[in-house]
Amino acid sequence: MRCLVHSLIFFWVVLSVGCKPDAMTEPGVPVEFDPAPYFLEIGHFPPPALPEDNPMTEAGVELGRMLFHEKRLSGDNTQACADCHLQSRNFSDPAVFSTGIAGEEGHRHSMVLSNLAWHLHHGESHGHGFFWDGRSPSLREQVLDPIQDALEMDESLEDVIVKLNGDTEYRDEFKRAFDAEEVTADLLARALEQFLFSMVSNQSKYDHWLLGEVELTESEERGRVLFFDEFDPFNPEMSGADCAHCHSGLDFSNHQFANNGLDADADMEDIGYMGVTGEDGDLGKFKTPSLRNVMVSAPYMHDGRFADIEEVLDHYDHGAVSSTSLDPMMQYNVDYGLGLSELDRADLIAFLHTLTDTEFLNNPAFSNPH
Ligand code: HEC
Numbered sequence: 151m152r153c154l155v156h157s158l159i160f161f162w163v164v165l166s167v168g169c170k171p172d173a174m175t176e177p178g179v180p181v182e183f184d185p186a187p188y189f190l191e192i193g194h195f196p197p198p199a200l201p202e203d204n205p206m207t208e209a210g211v212e213l214g215r216m217l218f219h220e221k222r223l224s225g226d227n228t229q230a231c232a233d234c235h236l237q238s239r240n241f242s243d244p245a246v247f248s249t250g251i252a253g254e255e256g257h258r259h260s261m262v263l264s265n266l267a268w269h270l271h272h273g274e275s276h277g278h279g280f281f282w283d284g285r286s287p288s289l290r291e292q293v294l295d296p297i298q299d300a301l302e303m304d305e306s307l308e309d310v311i312v313k314l315n316g317d318t319e320y321r322d323e324f325k326r327a328f329d330a331e332e333v334t335a336d337l338l339a340r341a342l343e344q345f346l347f348s349m350v351s352n353q354s355k356y357d358h359w360l361l362g363e364v365e366l367t368e369s370e371e372r373g374r375v376l377f378f379d380e381f382d383p384f385n386p387e388m389s390g391a392d393c394a395h396c397h398s399g400l401d402f403s404n405h406q407f408a409n410n411g412l413d414a415d416a417d418m419e420d421i422g423y424m425g426v427t428g429e430d431g432d433l434g435k436f437k438t439p440s441l442r443n444v445m446v447s448a449p450y451m452h453d454g455r456f457a458d459i460e461e462v463l464d465h466y467d468h469g470a471v472s473s474t475s476l477d478p479m480m481q482y483n484v485d486y487g488l489g490l491s492e493l494d495r496a497d498l499i500a501f502l503h504t505l506t507d508t509e510f511l512n513n514p515a516f517s518n519p520h
């Protein structure tokens with residue numbers, strides 16, 4: 151319909167105009183602001199609390215996608231966001247530590263990016279935020295960070311803006327998305343924010359099971375119960391693995407910060423959330439990651455220390471260690487171990503596979519448009 155309307159308008163300007171998007175940027179045809187709203191398909195998820203000052207539009211999301219895959223956002227024009235956030239990996243990186251443009255490694259593993267629209271909590275910043283340590287309160291602030299990070303894209307915002315302003319295609323896209331004559335850092339951040347909000351993963355087998363459309367196998371169902379049931383060290387036969395204590399809700403994360411027993415105080419190389427709050431009690435706490443598509447996003451944890459899901463289960467089963475800020479729930483894992491049998495492990499893994507959303511991982515709307 152929009153296409154038809156545009157064609158009708160342009161019919162007056164140019165004699166024949168094809169119904170293709172780049173008709174918008176044909177030389178001589180002035181680009182117009184296009185406020186057509188973006189329809190966020192949330193399916194069975196609750197409506198997210200999106201910021202009111204950055205309404206999602208078709209043009210804004212598309213511009214964000216171009217920027218996410220744009221290597222010119224980096225100092226030497228070699229690295230895009232997408233180089234450390236691979237769609238096939240739930241937008242994480244198979245490397246333990248991603249390598250920035252100077253060939254230097256950062257010290258944290260790249261994070262998965264899906265359902266970020268549900269990570270926002272208004273009115274209460276403590277306990278929520280972006281990055282492993284929550285140092286960024288909003289995505290709009292977050293996205294400018296990797297561009298300027300010396301170990302990542304190592305570029306100044308001034309230079310990025312100059313590069314984008316020198317490109318007619320980008321100037322046109324910023325005009326279409328924001329009615330802007332000039333590219334600015336704020337608008338760049340808004341476009342990326344809109345694109346990140348559009349990345350919704352809720353078409354996994356588990357989702358179709360929730361909607362009553364498919365059945366889980368016996369093994370997946372046993373794994374599901376183990377995942378959600380509470381841990382009871384005094385009743386091992388009936389005990390669950392209590393993963394949902396932290397990996398809870400439709401996004402399989404409470405998006406809070408926790409210490410899941412990776413290191414004793416003396417061995418912590420990264421203080422995590424404590425670096426942001428300054429509170430001793432937050433030592434070694436990190437953002438609880440979503441477990442959606444978890445089977446494609448190895449390696450795991452903030453430092454990528456576990457190569458596969460078996461190592462993760464070893465950790466929760468008998469590898470957790472005590473520390474001053476250890477989550478009280480994890481104290482049971484330390485004291486008693488989960489006592490998972492081979493069958494329990496296989497079932498848990500079968501369940502985690504039901505969180506893989508191949509539609510999301512292959513959705514052309516998120517792929518490289520360049
Ligand atoms: C060199 C690799 C690299 C590049 C390039 C990169 N990232 Fe990241 N990204 C990471 C790492 C590593 C983290 C975790 C960093 C931390 O916690 O300190 C991260 C974290 C994030 C998060 C936080 C997710 C959450 O749940 O809190 C978002 C959002 C994100 N990146 C988006 C982007 C965007 C947008 C770009 C491009 C402007 C980008 N990244 C470029 C490696 C990279």
Ligand code: HEC
Pocket residue numbers: 262391392393394395396397407408409410412435436437438439440441444447449450451452453462466477479480
């Ligand atoms: C006390 C809260 C808590 C409980 C209980 C818990 N987790 Fe976690 N989980 C976390 C936190 C926090 C992290 C990130 C820790 C880090 O990187 O330092 C994490 C990380 C993970 C990761 C790595 C994901 C990634 O993207 O790197 C997997 C997989 C995982 N947990 C699975 C499980 C399973 C399976 C269970 C149940 C056996 C479980 N978790 C129980 C809090 C918890």
